[in-house]
Amino acid sequence: MRWVIAPxxxxxxxxxxxxxxxxxxxxxxxxxxxxxxxxxxxxxAGGPPVALRDLRGQVVVVEFWATxxxxxxxxxxxxxxxTRRWGARVAVLAVNVDDRARAAALFAEAxxxxxxxxxxxxxxxxxxxxxxxxxxxxxxxxxVRAVTSRPADAIAAVDRLxxxx
Amino acid sequence: MSDPGFFDRWGEAVVAPRxxxxxxxxxxxxxxPGIDLALAVLVAVAVAHTRAVVGAAWIAxxxxxxxxxxxxxxxxxxxxxxxxVVVALAAMIIWGxxxxxxxxxxxxxxxxVVALPPILVAMLATAAAGFARAPRAALWAAVALxxxxxxxxAIAVARQRGGAA
Numbered sequence: 001m002r003w004v005i006a007p008x009x010x011x012x013x014x015x016x017x018x019x020x021x022x023x024x025x026x027x028x029x030x031x032x033x034x035x036x037x038x039x040x041x042x043x044x045a046g047g048p049p050v051a052l053r054d055l056r057g058q059v060v061v062v063e064f065w066a067t068x069x070x071x072x073x074x075x076x077x078x079x080x081x082x083t084r085r086w087g088a089r090v091a092v093l094a095v096n097v098d099d100r101a102r103a104a105a106l107f108a109e110a111x112x113x114x115x116x117x118x119x120x121x122x123x124x125x126x127x128x129x130x131x132x133x134x135x136x137x138x139x140x141x142x143x144v145r146a147v148t149s150r151p152a153d154a155i156a157a158v159d160r161l162x163x164x165x
Numbered sequence: 166m167s168d169p170g171f172f173d174r175w176g177e178a179v180v181a182p183r184x185x186x187x188x189x190x191x192x193x194x195x196x197x198p199g200i201d202l203a204l205a206v207l208v209a210v211a212v213a214h215t216r217a218v219v220g221a222a223w224i225a226x227x228x229x230x231x232x233x234x235x236x237x238x239x240x241x242x243x244x245x246x247x248x249x250v251v252v253a254l255a256a257m258i259i260w261g262x263x264x265x266x267x268x269x270x271x272x273x274x275x276x277x278v279v280a281l282p283p284i285l286v287a288m289l290a291t292a293a294a295g296f297a298r299a300p301r302a303a304l305w306a307a308v309a310l311x312x313x314x315x316x317x318x319a320i321a322v323a324r325q326r327g328g329a330a
Contacts, residue, residue: 001169001172001173001174001175001176001177001179001180001181002170002172002173002175002176003176004175004176004179004180005172005175005176005179005285006172008285008288008289009208009212009288011289011292012212012213012215012288012289012291012292013212013215015292015293015295015296016212016213016215016216016292016295017215019216019295019296020215020216020219023216023295027216027219027220027223028223029220029223029224029227029228029232031227031228121298128220128224128236130235130236130238130239131235131239
């Protein structure tokens with residue numbers, strides 16, 4: 001009966017080998033010093049998508065979060081306060097990975113300042129999101145400066161970037 | 166009854182579930198269906214979640230083993246979700262439908278066999294996700310379809326048990 005399993009296993013191996021051969025760069029760990037992968041993600045509240053390349057010249061914070069993730073929800077007020085403090089110098093993108101409607105309601109109720117985006121299914125993978133929250137700080141040149149699961153560390157990293165002459 | 170190997174038992178659960186379930190229900194083989202299920206999950210990790218495994222290995226090499234724990238756990242969780250959900254639901258359904266012949270341990274063994282065909286569906290969906298991502302509802306519908314035939318057969322096997330109840 002193994003003839004039933006063999007084609008499925010072979011197909012999976014072939015699909016994965018094909019994907020890895022063409023997307024090897026996606027698997028490389030995202031670490032400080034590496035160019036941030038580009039993305040264009042839809043705004044949950046409507047409007048044009050936000051593309052990373054359009055934010056070149058600004059420091060960018062990309063916060064991946066979910067509505068079920070309690071540490072994410074606890075971090076949002078801190079990220080909101082930092083966003084207001086930084087003003088136009090920093091683009092803060094809150095990328096929701098689970099429930100767009102609940103995320104929109106949560107942001108509307110709290111009046112959070114970060115730009116609320118929805119993941120497209122690929123960006124979280126490319127940014128190596130295996131646990132939440134997952135925060136990436138990108139400098140004005142598009143280079144990753146911090147990858148952390150602690151938004152407080154991301155805020156400190158942005159403050160250091162802004163303090164540079 | 167002859168004793169086929171692991172891949173033959175997996176194939177049997179797909180094409181001739183009644184036979185495989187009758188073998189799994191034999192008291193002398195108690196526990197083996199659970200081992201088969203665990204092996205099937207490991208096969209799924211190796212051939213369907215290859216991208217994630219490669220990604221985790223790269224992280225371990227570049228950032229150290231501790232950094233790879235989260236992606237490794239996420240990969241294992243992703244591979245185990247479908248079988249664990251199917252086993253839990255199938256065990257309850259079989260136990261409930263077996264009437265006076267119910268036997269929780271053997272019903273759980275049958276549920277492990279019921280979960281083997283859905284693992285194939287999940288493997289294909291995972292391997293194909295890099296090229297075309299199906300909605301989660303479609304995946305679960307396919308999983309339910311794959312589990313339906315062995316589940317019906319499992320209930321029949323459980324109800325036809327002789328002796329103790």
